[in-house]
Amino acid sequence: METTKHMLHVAEQEMLARMAKALGHPTRIEILLFLASQNSCFFGDIHDELPIAKSTVSQHLKELKDAGLIQGEIEAPKVRYCIHKENWEVARKLFSDLFGLLEGKEMNC
Amino acid sequence: METTKHMLHVAEQEMLARMAKALGHPTRIEILLFLASQNSCFFGDIHDELPIAKSTVSQHLKELKDAGLIQGEIEAPKVRYCIHKENWEVARKLFSDLFGLLEGKEMNC
DNA sequence: ATTATTGTTCGTATTTTTGCGAACAATAAT
């Protein structure tokens, strides 16, 4: 029996959907791009970049954190956020696997 | 001036968010994986794979189509769906660029 | 012409998401 290269299991499919969902908002994409460009930064820095209420920023950060894409640590009285490097790699692989599925395939439409 | 490798413009950020949002549901991930494994198939085949009402399947397909990830053509009285290869490559690149942002970067947290 | 097959669209209900300001909590500074 020949195993396929990708074979996304159900748990992986769900994590993929979970992460994709977190990425599915322009503001959150913007936050991630900003974090990636900064390595790390405080909540206030992120808030300053965005034209929305701080409570809303906090919510978006919470979603990204719950999806595992970022992490935040208290550095009182501030909070330092940054991309969660390990999970970032996990995400990278999941999306790479997904979009690699058509690698060298013939589509008849 | 040195341009960065990635530099996701606003329009690209929005497309990325749009596509990610479409990917952000387990059922739609399942549909895409199925389509990728089949090259193409009819609506009924997709519906048979899923434990949900056909109207719901139709909705999910519409979202994937609106996001540009799949295409559907009438082959009366059936409808043949398949992954939209060009846009699939676009998506592949967008996600690859996003997750490649940390390439060789030092994170201080 | 009727009937069967195949999907989409409509109407509706429920849940989730998004966004805001106010209130709150925790620490730092005075």
Add this chain to the structure above:
DNA sequence: ATTATTGTTCGCAAAAATACGAACAATAAT
């Protein structure tokens, strides 16, 4: 002790997403 700074959480409202069955449209088959 008070006050200032920094973010989170709460409560609410509006919008969007999810899901279903019924009704519909379009073609195929009889």
